Amino acid sequence: MAAAANPAAWSSERLGEPKRPVGLTVFANATIITADAGFSVAEAMAIDGDRILAVGTLEEVRAAVPDTATILDAGGRTILPGFIEPHMHFFPIAMLSRMENVGALECGSVDDVIARMGLLASQAAPGNWVMGRQFDPSLQDGPDVLTRDMLDPVTGDVPVFIFNASLHIAYCNTAALTIAGLDASTPDPDGAAFGRNADGSLNGVMQGGAAFSQVMVHNLAAMALDDVPTACKHVCDRANEVGITTFCDQATGGFQGPNELAAFKAFSESGHMTARLRYSLFDALESHWDSGDVNVSFGTGNAFARATGWKIVSDGSNQGRTGLQREPYLGREDRGLAYVAADDLKEKVTRRAKQGWQVVVHANGDQAIDNALDAFEAAFEAGAPRHMRHRIEHCSILHDEQIARIKEMNLSPSFLIGHVHYWGQAFRDEIFGPEKASLLGRAKSVQQAGIPWTMHSDEPVSEMGPLRCIENAVTRRMWKAPDHRLNGDECVTVEEAILSLTRVAAWQCHSDHEVGSLEPGKLADFVILEKDPRKVPEDEIGSIRVLETWSAGRKVFSAGVNE
Template sequence: MFDDSHVTANEISTQDWYALSVPPRHAADPFACPCCANVFSELLAQTGVDLADQAKHLTPRTTALENSVFVTQAKIQTMNPDQPTADAMWVVDGRIRWVGEEQDAPVEALAEHKVAAGNRTILPGFIDPHMHLAPLAMLHSFENLGPFRFPRTKDALAYLKQKSADVPAGQWLVGRQFDPSLQEGPDYLTIDLLDEVSVEHPIFIYNASLHLAYCNSAALQLAGVTADTPDPAGAEIGRDDNGQPNGVLKAGPAMALVARHNPHTKTADLAQACLDVFAHANTLGITGLCDQGTGLFQGAKELDLYQGLRDSNRMTVRFRYSLAQAVADRWDEAGCRWGEGDEWVRNTGWKIVSDGSNQGRTGLQREPFLNSDETGIAYIEREELFAAVEQRLADGWAVCVHANGDAAIDNVLDAFEAAAAKGLRADSQRCRIEHCSILHDEQIERMAALGLSPSFLIGHVYYWGQAFVQDVFGIDKASLLDRTGTCEAKGIRWTIHSDDPVTEMNPLRCIENAVTRNMWKSEAKLSPQECISTAAALRAMTIDAAWQCHSDHEVGSLEAGKFADFIVLEQDPLQVEPDALSSIAILQTWVNGELVYAAS
């Protein structure tokens, strides 16, 4: 499936990786997105971990599948407008042979193994069209100390202290998702705070952005980091007023300086961890994922990882991915082409990052941020953006461009308009704007004319909405965030996503966020005029997400000829109150006609 003649991440120097993956001035941004964080690529390079080698050692599945069934007594929402509902479905060899009313079922279906759904609601499996697999696999085994579990930092640290009593002295304690922009407490976790947790265990905690980490004195000691240790190139060791390391590490090279001494780094099986991520996704009703940044973790070796996952015959989600522009020359040397792969693993996009994050004040803006003279950062110059969009469209790629700030979106629209003037239209390849956070009316008009499709990080509204109103933009500009309602009215095809690990994947939570526009720790709604119906939100996470990922011919709706990827829910989302959508239980998840998850 993939070409082996590529340059590996281990052949790229530390300084090169930093230059490729982290724009200037970005390292000190504590609330930035992890898309361009280089900590794990740096850590793997320094410890000699090889994703391709790990993938080769996955034990393949050899057992035969039982994936022919006759599903009855169901409330099926098909997401097929020509046949929106049904109560029975016949699955043969992993594909849907027939769907409709049970009384009209083919005689042959009656001989199949029958599965009675007990009048439960069945939907196509959810598809998250924007997440990051390899970083998520690396983080999966670490303790979640984030705001959605611990709103107060002191509670997170108390939990970690309790955990320290259960593990032998000297064993590392590693945490993730610390986010001072959402957690009540200090902006940084310094030595004095972490030494109160333990001095017998090395402690290492990742900021949710993956651009910073925090460690205690035991971890610094093991790494040999002292006042005399110089800052690595492109990174910074935090220091107190006396020049002593304070436990704060900024950017990948500084973080890896300490993290590489954790023996778990070398022994962790990241290929298996990817399968574990898939299994977790199944518990949330997810049957399809799309990685938006392949290559930023360990270069072209990630393709070998994907191939190993496919060859294992143990995948429980269908996986799509976009290649990162930051390592474009590696993909060109490897001869990568759009659409390579099969129904399980497929290349469906080319990813360009044009700016940073709005909550990190690095999203590129027309006007300065609130109470500031800064307007964010362009991660790619206009001329380079124009050239990349034109070249990749000409090469047949579906181009996906990360753009959060309104000026960044201006640049993206300008680039696609310039390409369209040369006969290279965005709608011919279902091109996307990723996050597409701050949208003005005229930008929506231009998107509609170009045929561009946005995918919204809808958690911005819920988790950061109040901060956008009070601290980042003010109410007028914050009201332009994630304009699903206006795009729906304009007939623009859109989706919503988690960007996990930015927000945790959970389609029903994303759906609730889009339907209600509620804000965390607030009684107010952000731009209630942008609320959409539950039906539209369900469509966004099923057939429309499949369409964005160039997979709607095979998944995304329940109709004859498509793969039998579906979920069974305890309640019908169309019948519950909007505020209760995220609490609906996923009872079963089926992929390729096989039951891959059942609630206990």
């Protein structure tokens, strides 16, 4: 990974010629949704190099630019600010793509997953591990766990490791536990747990990174990237294909260590970066960040890669039943896991907020949200600045009194809207019950309270796709019960959903001065869509085609239409 900082690794010889900005160009005959303060709609826009020069009627725009401008007819199509993905995981996207996808879209049942692992184990070369990803028993038929007793009969002595889709839980067979030297005497790490049989022996289920990392450390090859520049370009290409021009890595260092910062810097300076990156340092690596060996603080970087946040993961995954709840899960006695004790969370939030960071706290369960709110309150009482747009990530199960506290403290939530779409039925019928499930992803209530909010994919938890997210927020229809909405009172308007992934997301990511709306002086980051999301049936928004994506005045993606 250290070699990724070598400029030669990012050369055009390796990655191809970088895209170049266009000259003075007017996009005419378009529906331009500017996402400005008035949500105005224009018909023309002029750009030159990486900046927007003018937006308005064609007459107004042509009057504002020289006659030498190139005029492009947009054919009546819709132009929006480039979408902003407020929460994804940069290097995990690159790494996990190499592992076998055994998620619900590929394997309908737990038995299918076991069969797939058995087949791969039978084909594995001596000494190799079999690695899987996206497993989620809340979406796949069968038991709600995957144990070593279920895997061993088909995988034998081949070590097997599978990530849950949430990345908060993992599963392995006996061969992997043996290599890691883990057994009944192994204690549970702080803020994590090993699943156990009645006799105390490990069952192969690992809850929390502090548990499953004890197995993964014995298979570092699975986490390594031989070609970091190509992997980085792949992630940008994935984003550009769905219209994303800015994304936020919310756990930097978590998978490749502090050298991720060197890769981001080299990539941003190479000319090949086609989506802007805002990133939050992963608190679990605080000893590295505090050592003095890494010189990074809020605002470190440039227009393409910049440090903005400090990410703290306070609990687990609700669908994995490790999110920390006020009351036990439906039909169970457990309330999930606190990855960070409440008093420790107060200390962490206070220290980082007083250092000038935007503090970003992952909190899924309602008790975890209580703890996060208490921590921010303690930080402000200790003199931490209130203007840093501190965030609560996922903010999944949200009560009215918590919304009031968020408003009072000027905090900002970002919702994993795929919770509603992909997992809604499971939350309603199996995990929480209808009453508590109705508190999931309360975007409309937050909107009505006057709180800025965004939504995100958390890829690789769910796939990046702003138009899919907009549809999910507008319809709240459930994947496994498409004729039903999960609490339709929380449906937002198309305009509100668009703003959450453009203007508001830019604000939340401390980038509203440069992106998030199509206004003169801002960077020329925009997307051209085949149809206007406001004018199609709500259940067709996610199917609208992205025709072109532009970053800094460069066309970085084209669907090939009219070319």
